[in-house]
Amino acid sequence: MSTVCLLGVGRMGGPMCGNLVRAGHEVRAFDVLPERREAVLSSGAQWPGSAVAAARGADVLLTVLPGPAEVAEAIDDSVLEALAPGAVWIDMSSNTPSAAAPCRERAAAHGVGFLEAPIGGSPGDAAAGRLRLFVGGEAALLDRHRTVLSAVADRVTHLGGFGTGYTAKLLVNLLWFGQAAATAEALLLGDRAGIDLGVLTEVLAESPASTAFIRRDLPALLAGDYLASFGLDHIRDQLAAVTALAAQFGTPHAIADTVRRLHEEALEHYGPADGELLAVALLEAKAGTLLRHPVQPPV
Structure with missing residues (x-):
């Protein structure tokens, strides 16, 4: 089981948070909207109070955010530095290849692996764990983290290298x-x-x-x-x-x-x-x- 830092617990990330907890992962979640704290705590996840605190020692970072601007704003060097050695960042946001390229490069500079796994499905699918993930990145890295992804999705498709998933x-x-x-x-x-x-x-x-x-x-x-x-x-x-x-x-x-x-x-x-x-x-x-x-x- 993994220690997961989940950033973004809105319509999609909220239900995913509960599914990750029920699958046995230790989940530390954070969102810029503090009113989402109670739902996170009631799901059994932790709310450390900041993105850096949530990332500290985590071996998987999941971002479930609306778009490229929110991803770039949420993840800075301090978040990446707080992750455990050998951690992976899996971006599940509705991002674009060009906007995500600097994120991937910054992750690599901190020794953090990177996968893109944008989501297909509705909030109802998220609650039922029936999401589809479009994954781009190294196949070996995906294989090492399928357990985490299978907690929120029943269809995980590897499209190829970086940019193909987005x-x-x-x-x-x-x-x-x-x-x-x-x-x-x-x-x-x-x-x-x-x-x-x-x-x-x-x-x-x-x-x-x-x-x-x-x-x-x-x-x-x-x-x-x-x-x-x-x-x-x-x-x-x-x-x-x-x-x-x-x-x-x-x-x-x-x-x-x-x-x-x-x-x-x-x-x-x-x-x-x-x-x-x-x-x-x-x-x-x-x-x-x-x-x-x-x-x-x-x-």
């Missing part, structure tokens, strides 16, 4: 947000053309056009849930990172640019609100129509 997560997000927008446009058009939304969604779910979004996430939208589990500003940043990567590698990205611009417009309209489907809300506003389950008339 990139895979960004691509998954690009396609999901793109599918959500394309599905919303199709439903708005179908509704305007007089097709019953219930019938249309059933047709799409059983057709070659079906996606995981249609089968799993569309019911939430049709119930009026815009999935307030991630900030629109962070979504915009991730989509911008995808188009920057495409420009760097010289691959076409016209569709990715369209998805990015839509979310930038939604951010301008709604501000940095939580809502993974707020771009769909913007499309609804433009159409003057809400995509909702049809209300059955009274008998």
